[in-house]
Amino acid sequence: MTTPKEWAEKYRPKSLADVLGNPTAIRQLRSWAEQWLDGTPEQKAVLLHGPAGVGKTSTAHALAQDMEWEVIELNASDQRTADVIERIAGSASRMSTLGGMSSKRLIVLDEADNMHGTSDRGGPKAIGNIILATGQPIVLIANDAYGIPSSVRSNLLEIKFNALQTRSMIPALKQVAQKEGLMCGVGIIEKIAENADGDMRSAINDLQAVAVGRNEINIEDIATAERDNKESIFKVMERIFKGTDAKTALETTYGLDESPEDLIHWIDENLPVQYAGKEEGKVTDSIKNGYEYISRADLFLGRVQKRQNYLMWRYASVLMTCGTVVSKSQPKRGFVKFSPPSLWRRMGQLKARKNMRNNIAIKIAGHCHESMRYSSTEIAGIYSILLEDPEYAPAVVAELGLDLDELAFMTGASKVTKKLQKVYDDAQELRKDKRQDEVPFFRMPEKPILNDDKKQTNLSNILTNKIEPPEENKQNTELVKKKENIDNIIKKTQKTLFDF
Numbered sequence: 001m002t003t004p005k006e007w008a009e010k011y012r013p014k015s016l017a018d019v020l021g022n023p024t025a026i027r028q029l030r031s032w033a034e035q036w037l038d039g040t041p042e043q044k045a046v047l048l049h050g051p052a053g054v055g056k057t058s059t060a061h062a063l064a065q066d067m068e069w070e071v072i073e074l075n076a077s078d079q080r081t082a083d084v085i086e087r088i089a090g091s092a093s094r095m096s097t098l099g100g101m102s103s104k105r106l107i108v109l110d111e112a113d114n115m116h117g118t119s120d121r122g123g124p125k126a127i128g129n130i131i132l133a134t135g136q137p138i139v140l141i142a143n144d145a146y147g148i149p150s151s152v153r154s155n156l157l158e159i160k161f162n163a164l165q166t167r168s169m170i171p172a173l174k175q176v177a178q179k180e181g182l183m184c185g186v187g188i189i190e191k192i193a194e195n196a197d198g199d200m201r202s203a204i205n206d207l208q209a210v211a212v213g214r215n216e217i218n219i220e221d222i223a224t225a226e227r228d229n230k231e232s233i234f235k236v237m238e239r240i241f242k243g244t245d246a247k248t249a250l251e252t253t254y255g256l257d258e259s260p261e262d263l264i265h266w267i268d269e270n271l272p273v274q275y276a277g278k279e280e281g282k283v284t285d286s287i288k289n290g291y292e293y294i295s296r297a298d299l300f301l302g303r304v305q306k307r308q309n310y311l312m313w314r315y316a317s318v319l320m321t322c323g324t325v326v327s328k329s330q331p332k333r334g335f336v337k338f339s340p341p342s343l344w345r346r347m348g349q350l351k352a353r354k355n356m357r358n359n360i361a362i363k364i365a366g367h368c369h370e371s372m373r374y375s376s377t378e379i380a381g382i383y384s385i386l387l388e389d390p391e392y393a394p395a396v397v398a399e400l401g402l403d404l405d406e407l408a409f410m411t412g413a414s415k416v417t418k419k420l421q422k423v424y425d426d427a428q429e430l431r432k433d434k435r436q437d438e439v440p441f442f443r444m445p446e447k448p449i450l451n452d453d454k455k456q457t458n459l460s461n462i463l464t465n466k467i468e469p470p471e472e473n474k475q476n477t478e479l480v481k482k483k484e485n486i487d488n489i490i491k492k493t494q495k496t497l498f499d500f
């Protein structure tokens with residue numbers, strides 16, 4: 001059986017133009033590479049450093065492709081003793097390439113901050129020497145710039161990569177889904193992007209994991225995947241709320257992939273339900289005692305934050321777990337479902353909506369040459385009202401370059417309906433027919449409303465508010481209706497400015 005190719009690998013950017021985010025870093029790297037075309041730059045090696053999964057390695061390879069350079073790579077799985085480095089990178093850095101003097105060979109040293117221990121003995125020193133003597137460009141890649149010995153760092157041009165913004169990851173993830181023929185429910189990509197915390201590799205991996213065996217994914221599928229990851233939290237909840245042994249409960253938290261800050265939310269959410277008495281709504285002693293302990297645990301969590309002293313997590317954990325165990329007045333039996341903290345869900349939904357809103361605002365801002373803020377508060381409303389009119393909707397979608405989710409969001413629909421799909425399909429046809437800047441904002445009906453071209457142009461001017469209709473034409477009912485329609489839209493927007 002063949003294993004499916006990892007999407008993260010399959011969609012690795014091939015050129016610098018395909019790398020998402022970090023424009024300053026890309027610019028710096030490109031201009032450093034161009035210096036090699038005119039000779040040897042002052043700094044012969046660069047260090048790309050930053051968090052995992054933001055495209056450092058991909059950028060190095062994309063650069064080589066763009067410059068048509070060969071790549072010699074030494075990654076962490078290779079033995080990187082002084083000997084090996086000298087044999088591979090050292091000779092590569094001195095020899096000219098098959099393409100002659102003008103062509104270069106890019107030496108890429110991945111995980112350069114991870115060169116210690118016996119297998120890399122002498123490695124950092126050898127790298128330092130090669131950088132001094134090289135005739136070929138060298139790229140070092142590291143998560144932590146401070147993990148590189150300062151003697152090596154002093155000869156490097158440091159280029160910093162930051163975590164990617166959620167809003168730049170969303171369109172790329174949507175493209176991956178589209179290329180894989182995967183239908184995604186509204187908001188699902190936004191949620192995946194947001195969960196990834198700026199790490200594109202993990203976002204693509206999550207998307208692939210949720211998509212296994214499906215050609216359509218919905219928000220419930222993510223909830224199930226999240227639940228699978230959280231399997232151990234349910235065990236801990238069981239020990240805390242059903243058990244009577246405080247020590248065992250505490251010990252189970254050690255294997256948990258959650259911080260005490262997260263665990264306290266779980267306990268807080270479930271305590272009133274798990275320790276509820278027979279009398280509905282009555283606050284039992286178990287609940288009171290439990291909250292007493294939780295509030296003290298919370299004090300310690302506050303101190304951890306304030307003093308950055310993580311040793312105090314220990315006290316917080318003991319108070320919240322053992323405290324909740326001993327708070328119950330009698331053993332609790334029977335099944336009561338454990339729920340994840342509702343606070344997270346609310347915050348997650350808010351964040352996903354915010355990302356979607358920002359993406360739309362960027363598109364409107366680009367189109368109207370206005371700021372994002374002005375676009376979302378003042379202009380977006382007009383567009384959402386126009387989207388309700390089947391005559392204008394495709395042109396608006398085409399002009400702004402909205403995708404289906406964004407269209408659904410702007411019209412306030414909870415899911416993609418057939419009507420929205422049709423608007424979207426018509427918009428794609430419009431985009432295909434004309435170059436983007438040629439798509440008129442107000443699409444004229446296919447069949448002219450008026451019989452001759454001159455009158456048709458007049459109508460176009462009136463619709464775009466360039467001129468008032470001539471007095472005699474006001475009698476033309478169709479024309480007047482159109483004008484009134486537009487006036488109504490504008491009046492309505494002034495009253496109900498986009499609430500999203």
Ligand SMILES: Nc1ncnc2c1ncn2[C@@H]1O[C@H](COP(=O)(O)OP(=O)(O)OP(=O)(O)O)[C@@H](O)[C@H]1O
Nearest residue numbers: 008011012019020052053054055056057058200201
């Ligand atoms: N900026 C980006 N643009 C496009 N794709 C990206 C980007 N960053 C990461 N990816 C995706 O994630 C995968 C892994 O990226 P890459 O190996 O370049 O990250 P990295 O920063 O070098 O991570 P690490 O430090 O863990 O090695 C790529 O194959 C690509 O699919």
